Every structure is written in C-alpha cells, then in structure tokens.
Amino acid sequence: MRLQRTFGNAATTSLLTQDQPLGAALVVQRQPKPNPVDQAGRALRDFEAWADDEKKLQNVTDKAAVVGLDPKQAASVQAAAAKIVAYIPTMRSAAAKADPSIAALNTAVTLAKKASSLMKSRDQIDQLEAGHARNQSRDAVTQAISKVSQIDAGIDVKGLIKNLKAIEAALNGGGSLGDVIKYLNTTISELQKVRTEADKRADSAQRVDVLLRAFLTVNNPAFKAAPTAKEIADIKSLLAGD
C-alpha cells in the first residue's frame, strides 16, 4: 500500500499498528489534499504561534509590540498571500458555476408545477403530458446535479447533491409533486447561498491578500508588491480605524 504523507501517514500508521486483519487496514482512504486557502491559513496560524513565542521572549504584553520580523516568517506570509490570490479565480468560477445549476432547478420547478397542474385533469392526454413534464423536470434536476458537482473551491456541496438526488429519485418514482416543488425551492435557496458564499470568499481572499502585502510592506519598505492606492481605498472602510 502506498503510504501518503503527513496526516495520511499518521492515520495509516495508526491503523496498521493495530491488531486488525489486513482487509481492515486496506480500507484507509487518501485524505483530500487541502486547498491552497487552507494551506495559507495553516501558514498564518504558524506565524501567529511564532509571534506569540516572540512576545514571551521579548517580554512584551502584546504581539503587536514584537520587534523584528523573522525573514523565514516573512517568506511564509508572502507565500500564503500568493496562494490566496492564486485561488481567487477558482472561487469566482465556483460562484459562476452555481448560476446554471440554479437555472436548471428553476426549470425543474416550472416543469414540476406544470406536471402537478396537469395531473389534476381527468383528460388522458393531460395525464400523459403531466408524465412528460415530470420526466423533463427530473432531467433538469439530473443536469443540475452534474453542474453542482463541478462547484469546488473548498465549498462543501455534498449535502446539496444528496438532496438533489433524493428529489431526482422522487421524480423518477411516484413521489409527491408538492413535496418535490417544496424541496426544489429549498435547494435553490441553498444554492443561492452557496453562490453568495463563494463570492464572499473570493472578496475576503482579495482583502486578506491586500492586508498581508500591507503587513510585508510595513516590515520591509522595499517590498515590491505593496498595496496600491486603489486597493487601499477599496479596503479602507473595512479596516477598523478607531
């Protein structure tokens, strides 16, 4: 078995050292690689720990009073900023990917409503038409599932996909159209939240990048990627000035 590094190793080793049959050990799965934002977050937490140690060493009561930025820490913060900024297009794209899914689900709702209305008719043609609309609604949900699955950027869409698959199954079987419409609307609203969240994450990433570059500039006036006047103006209202 090919052992994975870091966390994976610990988990694998822990399993392999227990008295278990070989089969039990082989079910260990590779942990997903942390996304760049998580990696940057870990680097910044390491920086916080360094600042805390320095606070104690320098006998000051506040990390803000620590003097002398370790060049290794500066490099680590700079690398974190680069990781964050490189991930912004992925987050923006994740937000954009939610739009076709929302459109497909809105179509699914319209078709499910049509099917529900036609179902009330005693006309056989209407009944057939209702079945057709129901199938079209299901196809729209299937299409949405495929699109939602493409949303990444560290956004967990497993719950949404699970719900959509349940709706898909209800449309495929004889599930209540009333319930289908209700749950489709709930899922659309959740998906809109996912979209907003992805956009917010991208905006936050932009601000964190500017802040980290400001930090590097304060500690090294020759730093070449100092925030521009426009970047400062854009972020200023979000900084606590008082």
Add this chain to the structure above:
Amino acid sequence: MFGSAVDYDFFVDFANAWGQQIEAREAMTKATGRPAPVIPSQVDAQTYFAAVARKGNAEVFDAYQSFASAFFVHRGIASVADLRLKVSDLFSAKASITGRRGLVCTGFATMGAEVLARAGATLDGFSVGIHASDDMVRDDKLEEQGHAIARMTRGGKAFSVSNQVIVQVKNALVGPDAIKWGNQSNPLFVGDGRTMDDGGRQDAGEGRRSQEGADAGKVV
C-alpha cells in the same frame, strides 16, 4: 474566510493598526501638504503638529490620539530606564512588526508633551503615580502598578496625556475624574515634576500620598 478569526488575532489586530495608520497618514498629508511616510520620524511628527497649531482643541486632541494609536504601541513592561527616555530615543526605536514603536506610559507622556507643544500646548509638568502597599514600598516591588501622564494646557484648557488618550482634566491621576489602573485598593503615591524623571523621583521617595489613597492626605 479561514473559518474563525480567533486563530488569527495578530492579523486582526494588524488590520486595525493598519487602518489607523492609513487614517493618520491621510490626516498628516492633509495638514502638511506632503505625503506621510509609512513610519513617521520625529521631524515628521513635529511638522505635523506644528501644521495643526491653529486648529481648535478638539482637532488637536484628535490628531494626537490618532497619531499615538497609529504609530506607537504600549509594550507593557516598564522599567526605571523608561523614565529617562528622550523624545529622540522614542522616535529612533525600531518599529514593531505592526509598524508601531513600542513604549510605555512614560514614553507616551514624553512624546505627547513634545508634539502637543508644537501644536501650541504648554507643558505644566509630569506626574507619576503608583498604587503600592507598604510591603511593596518596603520591598521596592513597584513594577506594573505605576502610571505616568503629562499635564498640559492649551487655549486655557487643562488636560492630561495618558498613553494614547487625552483626558480632559488637569491631573488624570488624582481627583474624582482620575483614570483607573493598577490595584486601586492600595494607597496611591503621586509625584509631580517638570521632567518625567523628576516626577518619578518625587513619586519614589518624596511624593505625596494622594487623597485617593487608603490613608487620605498622609504625606510620605
């Protein structure tokens, strides 16, 4: 974006400090007509406060509070040597990783007295106070229980410079509007002097026990 801000308190604090620095630099640029550096020198500070000398007290006090908060940080632990630091020492100190020079209350009072004098205020003196029990005085264990201010007047208005804040009372260490610090159950000893060192010496040896102390009015 990273989930919890709790793990990133340094960067949260830096965002706050940086915001203050941006605002303070904008105010400096507006007053002096020239761009303010990332970390202002003593000359930059003198120029800035001279440029606001014709402004009213509210604007000048605000200028001090913004400037002091943006470019200085209380480092917490004071020593006797801090009493003797000159303004040039305070401005020549290496800035911290948040772009603020570290000092203690004595430094704020000394620096505040210098820059506010440029803005037309008159220094009336420095006061150093310590909340100390008899045991603390006997054992010379007075650390972290002291506080220092500059007493000043501008346009007929008496005020005190207490860290990065202007307290609009004649002496912020004593009286009904006194600021609170240290263990207030211990008697308060206050020394006044023309220089910070004088105030400290008065406080340590010949100072008066304040009316605020447990033994009100007793002079030590």
